[in-house]
Amino acid sequence: LKSPYSGGHLEVIVGPMFSGKSEELIRRVNRSVIARQRAVVFKPAIDTRYHLTRVASHSGQSAEAVAVGSTQEARAYLSGEGGLFGLPTDLPQVVAFDEAQFFDAGLVPLALELADQGVRVILAGLDLDFRGEPFGVMPELLSRAESVEKLTAICMVCGAPATRTQRLIGGVPARFDDPVVLVGAQEAYEARCRVHHQVRS
Ligand code: ADP
Incomplete structure (x- = not known):
């Protein structure tokens, strides 16, 4: 991996759904692209093969992204080790990961390595799961980041700033032990504040 410039660091963006x-x-990625920096955005793929796609927000903005089945695939893409697309030979100035909570533990060493090589690394993800527990690799990323932004949504019950993600199954709060993937269930997620976030035991 070859460094384009110094000043690499980690920026973490967290909050509920x-x-x-x-x-x-x-917003951050598109600004860097306007300034003619090269940016690569990764997001988790459902399957294990990587492909070109987009990341989209609930309000409609989007950016080009590479869907990867593992951190190793992101590493391979950046190293230019064989692949389906025109492969980069130098590291981009900006590397972003959306839905970072779904990446494997290898994301931490990859992000650190990139930052050490001078890359601006942007990681966005859920800090807490639907139970209100720290989510996957996020605690470690939050500890190691130079900059952390905690965003809030608006509680769908009272309108207060929402810091939690409410999971509803068939209209009622999910149980602590409900599996993350429920086949055939009517599921919904809502932003909620601490008071109105409910988890059934
Ligand atoms: P995240 O990546 O954190 O899930 P997105 O960037 O995809 O968030 O979407 C944010 C958008 O979601 C807001 O700009 C707004 O249009 C929409 N939205 C839907 N429900 C809510 C809510 N309860 N509070 C705030 N924004 C909401």
Whole structure:
């Protein structure tokens, strides 16, 4: 991996669903692209093969992205080790990860390595899962970041700033032990404040 310039660092953007994390990531990436910097955005793929796609916010903005099945695929893409697309030979100035909470633990060393090589690394993700527990790799990213932005949404019950994501299954709050993927269930997510966030035991 070759460095384009010094001054690399980690920027983390967190908050509940609908707090504007993707909006903010897209804003930062698009500004860097306007300034003629090269930016690559990664997002988790459902399948294991990578493909070109877009990241989109709930309010409609979007940016080009590469969907990857693992951190290793993101690393391979950046290293230019064989792939489907025109592969970069130098590191981009900006590397962003959306939905960072769904990446494997390898995201932490990759992000640190990129920052050490002079890359501006932007990571957006849910700080808490639907139970209100720290989500995956996010705690470690938050600890190691130079800059952290915690965004809030608006509580769908009272209008207060929302810091939590309410999971509803068939219209009622999900249980702590409900599986993350429920086949055939009527699921919904809402932004909620601390008072109105409910988890059934
Ligand atoms: P995130 O990536 O954090 O889920 P997005 O950037 O995708 O957030 O979407 C943010 C947008 O979601 C807001 O600009 C707004 O249009 C919409 N939205 C929907 N529900 C809410 C809510 N309860 N509070 C705030 N914004 C909401």
